[in-house]
Amino acid sequence: MIVVEKIAALRQQLTVLRDERSHENQPAAVGLVPTMGYLHEGHASLMRKAKEQSDIVVLSIFVNPIQFGPNEDLDKYPRDAERDLALAEKLGVDVVFLPSVSEMYPQPTKTKVKVEEVTTRLCGASRPGHFDGVTTVVTKLFNIIQPQKAFFGMKDAQQVAVIQQMVLDLNMPVDIVPCPIVREEDGLAMSSRNVYLSAENRQAALVLSQSLFAVDEWVQSGEMKTVGQLRDRIVEQIAGVPTAEIDYVDILTFPGLTEMASDEQLRNWKGKAIIALAVKFGATRLIDNRIL
Amino acid sequence: MIVVEKIAALRQQLTVLRDERSHENQPAAVGLVPTMGYLHEGHASLMRKAKEQSDIVVLSIFVNPIQFGPNEDLDKYPRDAERDLALAEKLGVDVVFLPSVSEMYPQPTKTKVKVEEVTTRLCGASRPGHFDGVTTVVTKLFNIIQPQKAFFGMKDAQQVAVIQQMVLDLNMPVDIVPCPIVREEDGLAMSSRNVYLSAENRQAALVLSQSLFAVDEWVQSGEMKTVGQLRDRIVEQIAGVPTAEIDYVDILTFPGLTEMASDEQLRNWKGKAIIALAVKFGATRLIDNRIL
Incomplete structure (x- = not known):
């Protein structure tokens, strides 16, 4: 498993892997699992699905500051990179992309991807600006990694709907694969x-x-x-x-x-x-x- | 020269051309010249530059409704597809993408790409929403065509600045190549x-x-x-x-x-x-x- 922190290094590694794993004129399919880390069984189910459906599995771990509101839990969002990497390795992830905030935002972004209507209700109403942050970072990850498929959990159902709308409207060359909610034995949705x-x-x-x-x-x-x-x-x-x-x-x-x-x-x-x-x-x- | 109106057909043609024109593990470089048609010498200079720097030249012709304000000249914007195609053919363009409005916007887009600050002055102040329309359609074209380079005229200098900002902020895998203003003999900038x-x-x-x-x-x-x-x-x-x-x-x-x-x-x-x-x-x- 390769762990990279820099965008340029990631692109280089992916070029090599794509070359190695393409077969008979069929380009290698990259599957992306974008996460904020502190992985649980829900994320594991995404990685397993990605493994089934892709030649190269990329896991990104990035706590994206621009999707947190000023009074939200950015600073105390739980992190455990070591445990996350062990789980990714065990599940056969090929590349983990673990960028710093300054690697993703070397300057404050002047550009945002904004989805309307689908973002106005539910968490969009309670967390103004949240989905602009999500769609912007997901666009960045798509542009950096250029995956054929991206895997998202249905626990964030509105996120899935918003990202599907964005992909449709902007003709992004990515298939969004929504995956079922994973629950604890007593029913609590994993988070x-x-x-x-x-x-x-x-x-x-x-x-x-x-x-x-x-x-x-x-x-x-x-x-x-x-x-x-x-x-x-x-x-x-x-x-x-x-x-x-x-x-x-x-x-x-x-x-x-x-x-x-x-x-x-x-x-x-x-x-x-x-x-x-x-x-x-x-x-x-x-x-x-x-x-x- | 191939002329296509549909996104799916364009993607298919580009896959074939990319395969044909890649050499020794070096993928073929696609150069995009995005225009609204009614081509003049300014556009011709972009196509020539694209030809020099790319293995495959794609010209897009699309009068993008969402970058026109309600009182602007969308309906009477000049069009002459036949003459445009003749010029493109003469200049060695490989593929012309000539989509209808309903092909580009099968439903009204709920997603916009918005660049702040760089868009507030000059034409951004006179034409509210104009640059959101430009950055949104350019993002769509980039996602559809996946060019390595895109060629823009410096007559629309703010457009160049806005698109460069967008590409930087969103990590789009495209080089923006700004090209000098082309003028009539008496000095009038071509438009x-x-x-x-x-x-x-x-x-x-x-x-x-x-x-x-x-x-x-x-x-x-x-x-x-x-x-x-x-x-x-x-x-x-x-x-x-x-x-x-x-x-x-x-x-x-x-x-x-x-x-x-x-x-x-x-x-x-x-x-x-x-x-x-x-x-x-x-x-x-x-x-x-x-x-x-």
Whole structure:
């Protein structure tokens, strides 16, 4: 496994690897797994999928400052490069790109990639500027690495929708491969931020996945017939947990992320929809979602 | 010469050409000349330069609606595909990409590439949103064609500065090659918009290049010592032409396009500077510039 910190070195290594691994006029396919590190089983599932679908797997680890708001957790975002590299090695990653902030932003960027509409609701509303930071850094990584495929976890479902919109609108030559949410045994969606949780909040946070798991039952029982009723039911369940502070509970179309009428009948809905939750437990904000 | 209208067909053709023209493990270099058509000698100089520096020359012709403001000349922008194709063929262009608006924007784009600061002055101030349209369509063309080099005329000096900023900030794997302004024999900078000019305004418009040509003389004579004096002198000369309506006359750093103090001594200035003009003659807005 090669570990590089510099963009120029990475490009050089990739040129060599592409040459070595292309076969019979078929260029080698590069699969990128972009992460902020502090890897868990969710990331591992992305790396495994990338390994299956690519000739060369690149893992990037970069805590991207421009996607954090001024009052967010940039400075204390958890980091453990050594453990991350060991996991990447074990999973057969070919190249780890581990740039410094000054390598990625040698000067403050004057250029941003901005996606509208898909970014206005959910985390886009709670974290202004967040998705501009995400789309800008992902564009940079795509331009540096030039992958054929990029693998993203559906835990950040809005991120997947935003990046797919960007790729479509800008004709980026990359396939976005969304991968299912990976959960702890008790249902909690895996997240690097779970380490922030106190034992009590770790337990309380189960209400997120539990409310999402219960959706089918509620709908099938006939109690929750409309979008509005279902939303109210989830809010009620989460609000029943004393330490839970709801940021949003939303039911939207997917991947367009447009509003659904409150009186929309759930059984009549033909397209895909998403139930998306963001809830704070103490200082820790967790997200979870389910696609209907 | 291959002429294609569809993105998928273009990508396919380029894959074939790249295979044919790569030599000894050296991938074929693609040179892109992005234009809005109605080609003149200025464009021809870009195609010649691209031919010298690339294995495959791609000319794109696309009048990009999203870089025109609501009251601008999108509908009447001059077009002559037949003549353009004849010129491209004569100059040895390999592929002409001639997409429709619906091919480039099958749905209204929700994604824009936005460059700040460099876009605030000059044409960025007069034409709000113009450069967002330019950087967005150039990003799309880069992603579709994946050129190693792209050739731009210095008549649109701010466009060159903005695109270089974008390429730098987003790590785009493209070399931007700025090419000198090409002028008519009497000095008028070549522009597709020159066809709009009445005979009288065609004559009046010579004041632009004449004032720029006179700069050295004015500075050397010692009359114009400061940025402010030089600007005043140019304004005075242009304002002396009855049909000329000044949009801007600005002296800025280049390529950063930041303000220079009015009392800045021209002889002490170490970096590059640009004198940039935008002047309307009747309904036709012309630009010209000179790098100091």
